[in-house]
Amino acid sequence: MNGPFAAFKWKAALRDWVIFADGLKTTIAVSMVALAIALIIGVILGVFGTSHNKILKKINRVYVSVIQNTPLVIQVFFLYNMLPHLGIMLPVFTVGAIGVGIYHGAYIAEVVRGGIEAVPRGQMEAAISQGFTYTEAMKHIILPQAVKLMLPPLTNQAVSLIKNTSVMAMIAGGDLMYQADSWSSYNLYYGPAYVITGMLYLLLCLPLARFATKLELRTGV
Amino acid sequence: MIRLEGVHKYYGNLHVLKGIDLTVASGEKLVIIGPSGSGKSTLIRSMNLLERPSEGKIIVDGIDITAPKAPITNVRQSVAMVFQQFNLYPHKTVLENVTLAPILVKKVPRKEAEESGMAFLERVGLKDKAFAYPSQLSGGQQQRVAIARALNMRPKIILFDEPTSALDPEMIQEVLDVMVSLANEGITMVVVTHEMGFARKVADRVIFVDGGEIIEEGPPEHFFKNPNHERTKMFLSRIMH
Ligand SMILES: Nc1ncnc2c1ncn2[C@@H]1O[C@H](COP(=O)(O)OP(=O)(O)O)[C@@H](O)[C@H]1O
Ligand SMILES: [Mg+2]
Numbered sequence: 001m002n003g004p005f006a007a008f009k010w011k012a013a014l015r016d017w018v019i020f021a022d023g024l025k026t027t028i029a030v031s032m033v034a035l036a037i038a039l040i041i042g043v044i045l046g047v048f049g050t051s052h053n054k055i056l057k058k059i060n061r062v063y064v065s066v067i068q069n070t071p072l073v074i075q076v077f078f079l080y081n082m083l084p085h086l087g088i089m090l091p092v093f094t095v096g097a098i099g100v101g102i103y104h105g106a107y108i109a110e111v112v113r114g115g116i117e118a119v120p121r122g123q124m125e126a127a128i129s130q131g132f133t134y135t136e137a138m139k140h141i142i143l144p145q146a147v148k149l150m151l152p153p154l155t156n157q158a159v160s161l162i163k164n165t166s167v168m169a170m171i172a173g174g175d176l177m178y179q180a181d182s183w184s185s186y187n188l189y190y191g192p193a194y195v196i197t198g199m200l201y202l203l204l205c206l207p208l209a210r211f212a213t214k215l216e217l218r219t220g221v
Numbered sequence: 222m223i224r225l226e227g228v229h230k231y232y233g234n235l236h237v238l239k240g241i242d243l244t245v246a247s248g249e250k251l252v253i254i255g256p257s258g259s260g261k262s263t264l265i266r267s268m269n270l271l272e273r274p275s276e277g278k279i280i281v282d283g284i285d286i287t288a289p290k291a292p293i294t295n296v297r298q299s300v301a302m303v304f305q306q307f308n309l310y311p312h313k314t315v316l317e318n319v320t321l322a323p324i325l326v327k328k329v330p331r332k333e334a335e336e337s338g339m340a341f342l343e344r345v346g347l348k349d350k351a352f353a354y355p356s357q358l359s360g361g362q363q364q365r366v367a368i369a370r371a372l373n374m375r376p377k378i379i380l381f382d383e384p385t386s387a388l389d390p391e392m393i394q395e396v397l398d399v400m401v402s403l404a405n406e407g408i409t410m411v412v413v414t415h416e417m418g419f420a421r422k423v424a425d426r427v428i429f430v431d432g433g434e435i436i437e438e439g440p441p442e443h444f445f446k447n448p449n450h451e452r453t454k455m456f457l458s459r460i461m462h
Contacts, residue, residue, distance in 0.1 A: 129302040130301070131294045132294070145310075
């Protein structure tokens with residue numbers, strides 16, 4: 001009995017559960033920080049994208065197309081290897097959170113732009129005609145309506161963001177994927193390592209995905 | 222109260238307003254009629270700068286709103302607008318719709334804004350709907366809320382852009398009745414409408430717009446009895462039969 005899923009390999013994995021738990025903790029923490037970064041970038045750039053100001057619109061277009069059309073791995077490697085040259089030394093945790101945040105910021109910017117554009121034009125006109133400034137109208141009238149439309153796709157973004165934090169494994173990020181990988185490359189018990197890891201990602205993502213589906217049904221999107 | 226001087230508007234190559242000169246006196250009720258696409262909306266929307274004219278000057282309550290640094294948000298607080306599609310805020314209750322801008326823009330204390338808001342809702346016959354959402358109301362009711370929302374800004378001028386055109390026929394009268402009762406007060410009203418019965422009842426003056434120009438103007442009787450221009454006659458015969 002020495003297949004990839006042999007019983008003694010599972011036993012070893014369970015005995016070393018702390019290693020997986022550590023990875024899980026890091027993945028959850030990085031995901032939360034990255035999501036916060038992505039939301040900040042996404043809201044600002046998404047609003048830029050709906051602006052009548054040509055420069056702001058251009059910033060949105062360039063950001064979204066560059067980030068969406070290059071691999072996440074390259075972006076993270078770029079940060080990881082370039083920042084030290086600029087004299088900026090950051091822990092891998094931070095590099096991972098920033099890298100994934102920047103990446104998903106571009107997708108969230110598109111979600112935000114789409115949500116804002118789905119609010120009928122008359123809403124902005126009514127607000128402006130009452131003496132609201134553009135920014136006030138956004139804050140009180142447009143965004144609250146847009147958020148309802150944005151929630152399901154944002155939840156989907158959170159799911160793929162969690163999965164994409166696994167890119168940190170490539171820069172020794174201490175995340176779930178990295179922990180599983182280094183544990184199993186040491187003892188070669190890949191079978192249980194990847195199954196357990198996959199299950200843990202599933203555990204994080206499936207409830208969120210379910211939630212998104214429920215939101216979609218409710219808003220009738 | 223409102224003065225337009227040589228106002229032109231272009232959308233790209235499309236020349237939509239062709240040199241409009243128009244003065245609306247304080248307290249005047251002006252009705253604008255004209256075929257679809259003639260520039261009525263563009264004209265009335267230029268009066269609160271929802272559309273910025275390409276050329277010309279617009280003076281509202283003594284302030285040149287087309288000037289570079291004009292205090293436009295201040296002016297808009299005293300120029301309310303009622304839209305064809307109502308444009309109520311769907312995520313807010315009826316009372317919140319009526320009080321939001323007074324509280325946030327004019328900085329009226331909440332309690333005061335709610336009291337006056339309730340009074341205006343009562344006036345348009347919708348006090349009992351104060352805590353409903355717009356989607357729970359009929360079109361006629363929504364438009365009456367929109368009028369209450371406009372009134373709660375205590376405006377000097379109210380602009381109406383085809384306020385009854387999106388309504389089912391049986392709801393037009395309830396909205397017109399509210400507008401007639403408003404007209405009996407001192408407020409300045411500019412109304413784009415094809416409701417000639419309304420024009421006859423309240424208008425001090427009617428202007429007929431076609432192709433981005435004011436073709437003809439006069440008191441409502443003039444348009445019923447002896448309009449001068451062929452185009453005016455044709456238009457009127459189409460809307461009144
Ligand atoms: N934002 C816009 N961009 C381009 N063309 C427009 C725009 N708004 C209005 N127009 C055009 O300007 C003309 C006048 O429109 P409008 O003022 O809405 O007329 P009316 O209210 O009399 O029906 C129409 O030909 C319309 O298609
Ligand atoms: Mg129109």
